[in-house]
Amino acid sequence: MTAIQLHDTAARKKRAFVPQDPARVTMYVCGPTVYSTAHIGNFRPAITFDVLYRLLRHEYGADHVVYARNITDVDDKINAAAAAEGVDISVITERFAKIYREDSAALNILPPTIEPAATAHMSEMITLMEQLVEGGFAYAAEGHVLFDVTAYEQYGALSKRSLDDMIAGARVEVAPYKRNPADFVLWKPSKPGEPVWESPFGPGRPGWHLECSAMIEATLGQTIDIHGGGADLVFPHHENEIAQSACAHGGAALANYWLHNGFLSIDSEKMSKSLGNIVKPHELLERGVKGEVIRYAMLTGHYRAPLDWNDTLIERAQKSLDRLYGVLRRFGGDAQPGDAPDAVLKALRDDMNTPKALAALFEIAGRANKAETETERAEAVGELKAAGDLLGLFQEDADAWFGLDALSEAEKAEIDALIAERGESRKAKDFARADAIRDQLDAKGVQAEDGPEGTTWRLKG
Numbered sequence: 024m025t026a027i028q029l030h031d032t033a034a035r036k037k038r039a040f041v042p043q044d045p046a047r048v049t050m051y052v053c054g055p056t057v058y059s060t061a062h063i064g065n066f067r068p069a070i071t072f073d074v075l076y077r078l079l080r081h082e083y084g085a086d087h088v089v090y091a092r093n094i095t096d097v098d099d100k101i102n103a104a105a106a107a108e109g110v111d112i113s114v115i116t117e118r119f120a121k122i123y124r125e126d127s128a129a130l131n132i133l134p135p136t137i138e139p140a141a142t143a144h145m146s147e148m149i150t151l152m153e154q155l156v157e158g159g160f161a162y163a164a165e166g167h168v169l170f171d172v173t174a175y176e177q178y179g180a181l182s183k184r185s186l187d188d189m190i191a192g193a194r195v196e197v198a199p200y201k202r203n204p205a206d207f208v209l210w211k212p213s214k215p216g217e218p219v220w221e222s223p224f225g226p227g228r229p230g231w232h233l234e235c236s237a238m239i240e241a242t243l244g245q246t247i248d249i250h251g252g253g254a255d256l257v258f259p260h261h262e263n264e265i266a267q268s269a270c271a272h273g274g275a276a277l278a279n280y281w282l283h284n285g286f287l288s289i290d291s292e293k294m295s296k297s298l299g300n301i302v303k304p305h306e307l308l309e310r311g312v313k314g315e316v317i318r319y320a321m322l323t324g325h326y327r328a329p330l331d332w333n334d335t336l337i338e339r340a341q342k343s344l345d346r347l348y349g350v351l352r353r354f355g356g357d358a359q360p361g362d363a364p365d366a367v368l369k370a371l372r373d374d375m376n377t378p379k380a381l382a383a384l385f386e387i388a389g390r391a392n393k394a395e396t397e398t399e400r401a402e403a404v405g406e407l408k409a410a411g412d413l414l415g416l417f418q419e420d421a422d423a424w425f426g427l428d429a430l431s432e433a434e435k436a437e438i439d440a441l442i443a444e445r446g447e448s449r450k451a452k453d454f455a456r457a458d459a460i461r462d463q464l465d466a467k468g469v470q471a472e473d474g475p476e477g478t479t480w481r482l483k484g
C-alpha cells in the first residue's frame with residue numbers, strides 16, 4: 024500500500040501519513056456552530072474531510088477509523104439568536120443541527136463516527152481547566168479563567184507567530200484581569216439571561232477553544248492522528264487547543280497531522296453578510312440543485328487552494344456529472360462497485376488531489392465507452408462505481424439522475440432506441456432521418472445532449 028501523503032500545517036510540507044495505531048485511526052474536525060443555516064464555506068471542511076474519511080476507511084478498513092466532528096452548541100452567537108427569539112438555546116441548536124445533518128446527507132457527507140456536543144462535555148471541560156490551573160498554566164481572575172500563554176514555550180508554533188509579536192499586536196484595550204495581553208479565556212461569567220454552568224471557579228461558560236480540547240480527549244484520546252478545520256482556525260483556535268491540551272497532558276502532542284482547507288469566495292468576493300452574497304446549500308437544494316452537483320463543484324478545486332464559487336462552477340459540475348451518469352446509465356445498470364481504480368487512489372493519496380481524481384473518472388468513462396468486450400466494459404463501470412464511493416459521487420440511480428423515474432422501462436427503451444438510431448443516422452450522414460428522429464424526440468419532450476461519451480437525455484422540465 025502506498026502511503027497517504029498529507030500536507031501538515033505544522034510541518035509546512037507533505038508528510039507520509041503514519042497512524043499511531045492502524046487499527047484505530049483517529050481524526051477530529053471542528054464542526055459547525057449551530058446558530059443559523061450553514062453556508063457553502065462551512066461545507067468545505069465537511070466535504071474535504073469526508074473525502075479523507077472515505078479514503079482512510081478504504082485504506083485501513085471502515086471499522087478502523089474513528090472520526091469525531093463536533094457540534095458547537097455553546098457560543099455567543101447562539102445566545103444572541105436564542106435571546107432574539109426568546110427561547111432556550113437548545114431550540115436554536117437543535118433546529119440548526121438538524122438542518123446541518125440533512126444538508127450534509129444531501130451532499131453525501133457520511134455522518135462522523137462520533138458527533139460530540141459541547142453541552143454534553145461540560146464536566147470534561149471543567150476537569151481540563153482544573154488541571155491547567157493546578158499545573159500553573161492557567162489562572163482565575165475576576166470570574167474568568169485565563170490561559171497564561173507564557174507558560175507554554177511552543178505557543179505560536181503551529182501558526183509560526185512569535186509571542187512577542189502577538190503581545191505587541193494585541194489590541195490596546197486589554198482586559199484588566201489578563202496577565203499578558205495574549206492570554207485567552209478558558210471560562211467566563213455568563214451575562215444575565217445567558218446559559219450558565221457551575222464550576223469551581225464560579226458560574227459561567229467555557230470558551231470555544233476549551234470546548235474542542237475537552238471533546239477531543241473525551242471522544243478520541245489525548246493524542247490523535249489528524250486534526251482538521253478551515254484555514255481561519257489555525258490561529259487562534261488551533262494554536263490554543265494545542266496549548267491547553269499539551270499543557271494538561273504533560274507535553275503530549277494533541278495531533279500528529281494538522282490539515283486546513285483553503286477559503287471559498289463567491290464571485291471573487293469574500294462571502295459576508297454585509298455584501299449579501301452568502302450562498303447556502305440548503306437554499307440551492309430547495310431550488311433543485313442536486314447535492315452531488317454541489318459536492319462535485321467543491322471537489323473541482325484542491326482543498327488547500329482558494330475556491331471561487333459561482334454559477335458557472337455549478338453548471339459545469341452538472342454537465343460533468345451528466346456525462347458520467349450517462350455512461351453509468353448506458354452500461355452500468357445495477358453493476359456492483361469493483362476495485363477502486365489506481366489512478367483515483369493515487370490522486371487521493373497525494374494530499375487529496377480531487378481535481379486529478381475527477382479527471383481520472385473521465386478516463387475510466389472513456390474506457391467503458393470504447394470497451395471492445397463486455398468484461399472490459401464491466402470492469403471500467405465497476406471502477407467508476409468504486410471511485411464514486413471514494414469521492415461520494417454516483418450514489419443516485421442513473422435513471423433517477425436524469426429524472427426518468429416516471430417512465431416505464433418500455434418508454435425508456437423506446438427513447439434509448441431512437442437516440443441510438445439518431446446517432447447511427449448521423450454517422451451515415453442520413454441527416455433527413457436524424458432530423459426526423461429529433462422531431463419525434465421533441466414531441467415526446469425529450470431533451471438530448473451530445474457529449475464526448477455519447478448522448479444523454481432527460482425530459483424537458
Ligand code: AMP
Nearest residue numbers: 055056064065067068252253285286287
Ligand atoms: P463555524 O460554523 O463558523 O464555526 O465554521 C465551521 C467551519 O467552516 C470552520 O472550519 C471554518 O473554518 C469553515 N469556514 C467558514 N467559512 C469558510 C469559507 N468561506 N471557506 C472555507 N471554509 C470556511
Ligand code: ZN
Nearest residue numbers: 053054235260
Ligand atoms: Zn475546534
